[in-house]
Amino acid sequence: MFLRGIEGYRQKQQPNTLSALSISINPAYRGLGLSRQMVTAMKEIVIQNGLTYMLAPVLPSFKHKYPLTPMESYIRWQTPEGAPFDPWVRTHWKLVAKIMQVASESMFIKGNVAQWESWTGMRFPESGTYMIPDALTPVQIDVEKDEALYIEPYIWMQHFL
Structure with a gap:
């Protein structure tokens, strides 16, 4: 998304798509419908600026439970x-969006074992796959190489105006 936008700008192409990057709501304000308002506001920007498409990388809010x-x-x-x-996918769906595809390797967080132990408050005494609280997928630990890798999937959704 970033590369296509930069390339298009350099080639003086007229943009036709708005893409969300992230909507983050302070936990104290969750459940008030603010995320829905944010998505609706983005759709209004698309319409006001004569754009054709709106895309959103979506991190499902309950995926960490599974x-x-x-x-x-x-x-x-x-x-x-x-x-x-x-619930987060459903919010987009109610605002007339559909899932385009899974981006199975959207975010990579790599570090050494000590870093991951510090970040998670967990111990990783041997190589293997570990479940991390609130993570969407397990983290892979390689004690011999002193490496830990977490790869997080997102989904891309397209909104229809």
Whole structure:
């Protein structure tokens, strides 16, 4: 997204897409509908500026409760009413968005074992796969190489105006 935007700017192309980067709500203000207002405001910007598309990289809010479930499976889960199971995905869906694709390697967090022990408050005495509280996927620890790698998936959603 960034590279295409920079390349398009350098080539003097007229933009046609707005993409969200992140919507983060302070925990004290969650549940008040602010995220929905933020997405709606972005859609209004798209319309006001004559753009055609709006995309959003979405980090499902309940995925951390199911870290062993692949994102490709998780995003197919539904409520009994047929809506997306995940609340954040459902918010986008209610605002007329659809899932485009899973970006299975959206974020890489690499560090040594001591860093990961410091960050998580956990011990990693041997190489293996570890579950980290609130992480979407497990972290891979290699004690012999003194490496730890966490790869986080996101999903891309397209909003229709």
